[in-house]
Amino acid sequence: xxxxxxxxxxxxxxxxxxxxxxxxxxxxxxxxxxxxxxxxxxxxxxxxxxxxxxxxxxxxxxxxxxxxxxxxxxxxxxxxxxxxxxxxxxxxxxxxxxxxxxxxxxxxxxxxxxxxxxxxxxxxxxxxxxxxxxxxxxxxxxxxxxxxxxxxxxxxxxxxxxxxxxxxxxxxxxxx
Numbered sequence: 001x002x003x004x005x006x007x008x009x010x011x012x013x014x015x016x017x018x019x020x021x022x023x024x025x026x027x028x029x030x031x032x033x034x035x036x037x038x039x040x041x042x043x044x045x046x047x048x049x050x051x052x053x054x055x056x057x058x059x060x061x062x063x064x065x066x067x068x069x070x071x072x073x074x075x076x077x078x079x080x081x082x083x084x085x086x087x088x089x090x091x092x093x094x095x096x097x098x099x100x101x102x103x104x105x106x107x108x109x110x111x112x113x114x115x116x117x118x119x120x121x122x123x124x125x126x127x128x129x130x131x132x133x134x135x136x137x138x139x140x141x142x143x144x145x146x147x148x149x150x151x152x153x154x155x156x157x158x159x160x161x162x163x164x165x166x167x168x169x170x171x172x173x174x175x176x
Contacts, residue, residue, distance in 0.1 A: 005029035007048035009039040009065055011058040022108040036065045043072045050115050055082035055089060063096060070097040079115040081106060086141030140168060
């Protein structure tokens with residue numbers, strides 16, 4: 001029986017090396033890419049069954065990578081994994097063909113459950129409502145998505161200076 005293969009796409013070499021070792025211990029084959037061009041080449045050459053793609057790959061978008069991977073192998077199951085989660089990007093990823101969208105850090109067992117078995121990411125129910133800072137982050141992400149990532153157009157829609165928006169986007173999002 002042919003071994004199932006994962007394609008890992010992330011600009012963090014330590015992350016993909018660590019995840020790759022964990023997957024190899026589970027009996028999977030692993031291909032690693034640190035940019036979209038390498039991911040596409042490996043997808044054509046290696047025919048992976050699964051792909052774990054970071055949302056932000058250096059200055060590239062994991063959503064562009066998702067689109068290209070699905071064009072190469074429509075049946076490939078792709079998980080978008082990110083440290084910068086937002087509802088808008090999660091919805092966009094699912095619409096473009098990702099089987100799931102999850103936040104880092106994520107253990108290998110949870111990752112396998114999400115990508116292979118299609119389970120939902122299990123988070124504890126919120127004890128408190130979402131903070132104003134988190135709501136602002138979600139709103140900015142939604143408007144940015146509506147403007148196809150155009151910072152200037154998003155800043156105009158939000159009624160803020162472009163540099164102010166860039167500063168807000170450069171910060172890590174508030175968890176709750």
